[in-house]
Amino acid sequence: MVRHLIVFNTEASEAEVWQMFEQARRVLGQIPGVVGFELGKALGATARYRYVLVVDFADENVIDLYRDHPLHQAFADGIFRPMAPDRLTTDFLRLYPEAS
Numbered sequence: 001m002v003r004h005l006i007v008f009n010t011e012a013s014e015a016e017v018w019q020m021f022e023q024a025r026r027v028l029g030q031i032p033g034v035v036g037f038e039l040g041k042a043l044g045a046t047a048r049y050r051y052v053l054v055v056d057f058a059d060e061n062v063i064d065l066y067r068d069h070p071l072h073q074a075f076a077d078g079i080f081r082p083m084a085p086d087r088l089t090t091d092f093l094r095l096y097p098e099a100s
Helices: 014-028 062-068 070-083
Strands: 002-009 034-041 051-057 086-093
Touching: 002 062, 014 034, 014 051, 014 070, 051 062, 062 070
Parallel strands: none
Antiparallel strands: 002 051, 002 086, 034 051
């Protein structure tokens, strides 16, 4: 399993972030190989990034498919990037527990 993590800051309200997350699940969940989503909020007031969006991929082969998929491009360009201009994205291979 691969975890696609995006840590970000936004001027949007928490309710707007939640709406974006729900839309991400509906839209991006249609891309083959996307197997899960999580949204988190930093606990510390001084955290560099306030939110994390996690998109789980079945395996490494999904990374390029996801990046180039028209649904992802439309969502990223039209919804996410305007909402979260301050962001960092990294893909992590899950090592433990072993993905099944």
